Amino acid sequence: MTDAAPEAATTEDGNARPYSVSELAFALKRTLEDAYGFVRLRGELSKVTHHSNGHVYLTLKDDRAAIDGVVWKGQVRGLSVRPEQGLEVIVTGKITAYPAGSRYQIVIETMEAAGVGALLAQLERLKARLADEGLFAAERKQSLPYLPATVGVITSPTGAVIRDILHRIRDRWPCRVVVWPVVVQGDAAAAQVCAAIKGFDAQDGSGPIPRPDVLIVARGGGSVEDLWPFNDEALARTVAACSIPLISAVGHETDTTLIDFVSDRRAPTPTAAAEMATPVLAELKGYVGDLSARMHRCGGRAVEDRRGRIAAAERALRRVPDLIELATQRFGIVSGRLGAGLARNVAVHERELVRTTARLSPLLLQRPQAVQRQRLDGVAVRLPPAMARGLERASERFSALSKLYASVDPERPLQRGFARVTRADGSIVHAGAALASGEDVAIKFGDQVTRQAVIDGAPGASPSAPAAPKPSKSRPKPGLPAQGDLF
Known part of the structure; x- marks a missing residue:
């Protein structure tokens, strides 16, 4: 397939040769690009889409027709105006086709506003957007420095x-x-x-x-x-x-x-x-000079005011002897009354002391001592009998505890002829049926401990001929039951 349009050809039966869809689509694409390699269009922008990959897709239209357009990512930054909906522009580029969709479009290389009116309309829209963001707000503006270096x-x-x-x-x-x-x-x-x-x-x-x-x-x-x-x-x-x-x-x-x-x-x-x-430096110098003159005038007025106050104070200080004489007179009057006042004070305290001493007598101290002595004598009389009764009750409790201890002593039954059987681990055997054949047991009497082996349920017995138990040599005490066979 060559770059030229597909040549007309016929088949053997005289009919035109059928082309494939791809052949026709790419032939039309090459024809458009060759015939319209550079075009300059004027129209209104619509359906403007700024894609996340950086490309801009749009439609350029007038009152009767529309054509799709695209601005590739590398050309977007070089545009003199920002593509926006409704903006009238003049664009330059080339016409190409999109074979997969049977659509043609313009690949835009440059874009400019179509006249001052379009520029001003775009500017007004941009101003409104920035104003909504608060960039024109007066509270965010900084004040200028007064004395810049x-x-x-x-x-x-x-x-x-x-x-x-x-x-x-x-x-x-x-x-x-x-x-x-x-x-x-x-x-x-x-x-x-x-x-x-x-x-x-x-x-x-x-x-x-x-x-x-x-x-x-x-x-x-x-x-x-x-x-x-x-x-x-x-x-x-x-x-x-x-x-x-x-x-x-x-x-x-x-x-x-x-x-x-x-x-x-x-x-x-x-x-x-x-x-x-x-x-203005000259104005600052004049202002500083004016401040200096005002400072001197204020200082002079302050000095004159202080001088007038000192003169007034000086006139008042000329009556100092009169003030001292008046204070001396008051001091003489007070000092003359001081001796009589002290004498009256001593007399008053003396009368109070005599009145208080008249109420004081030895009985005031002896009466509480007698009461305490009587209470102490009463306690001394009651104390020995109480102590004797306490000792007697303690002795009785001790005797009762001694008897209770003797009754629960585990060694006491052994002294009366009983024996205690324990296993190797120290546990007490309560019944013969609990013993296993061949198990070692310890039998404790009142005077010694012997170790036995249980054979067929009886310690030391033969498996074929069990031995008869020996009669006990000790006689049971009167009033106590005879000791039976533990096994």
Whole structure:
């Protein structure tokens, strides 16, 4: 199969040769790409989809037709406008077909807004979205420093803007000015301004270039297309995220860009931005001089006030002898009454002492002693009988416990002729039936312990002729039952 369209051919019966679906689809694809390798279309965007893989899929339409389009991931960043629903654009690319679906589409390489109206409509939608995010809120804007030591200027190094700013700062407040040169027009302007703002913001002041106290983004006037890079969304977000107070001075007073809304302060002109960023040194000197004069006047008034107070106090101190004479007179009167007062006090205490001693007598001490002595005598009389009764009761309890101990002593039955049979592990045998044949047992009498072996249920007996038990030599005591055979 060649690159050309499939040639007409006939079969042996004279009919046209049938093509496969793939042959026809790829032939049409090559025909479209060869005939429309470069086209420029104008239309309205619809069904815009920003895919997660970075590609953008859309439809370009007018009032009577529509064509699908795609912007590959590598071309998205180079577009001058962001594809949005309803935006009228002019695109360039090539027409191609998708054989698997029998569809044709345009692969877009460039995209631009179709006229100023489309650009402004896109800008209004972007402004509304950023305003909803709170980037225009007044509470997030920073205040400008009153006495900046370093001013950072982001603008073109050539032209009248930088000269006006430097001249104005030199006249008002001689300080250090750091210029970050950028282009302020064209497709690369927004990216360079973003890089300059981030570069200033990333400095920590430890290097040779100091960190600016305030930034100025400046550009001269121009058309909407010339100022359009300052309406870039990425630039607006960079300005909003900058930690250094920033003044926007783009265009003339009637020109408005997106960064004017997100910056901390907007200046109508670059010269006005320099005036906002710096105070007037002469005015500060005059203000300081006025404060110094006011301080001297206030100090003079304070000295005069203190002098008047001292004079008034001096006039009052001239009556010191009169004050001392009055105090001396009061002291004489009080000292004259002191002796008579002490005598009266002694007399009063003496009468109280006589009245108290009249009530004191030996009987007050003897009566409690007699009562205590009678109680002690009573206790001494009752104590010996009580102790004797206690000892008698304790002796009776001891005798009862001794008898109880003797009755439960396990060795006492052995003294009366009984014996105790235990196994090898020390357990007591309570019945002969519990013994096994050949088991060793210990028999304890009152005087000794013997060891026996149980054969056929009787210790020491022959299996064939069991021995008759020997009669007991001891006679049972009167009143006690005779001891039986343990086995």
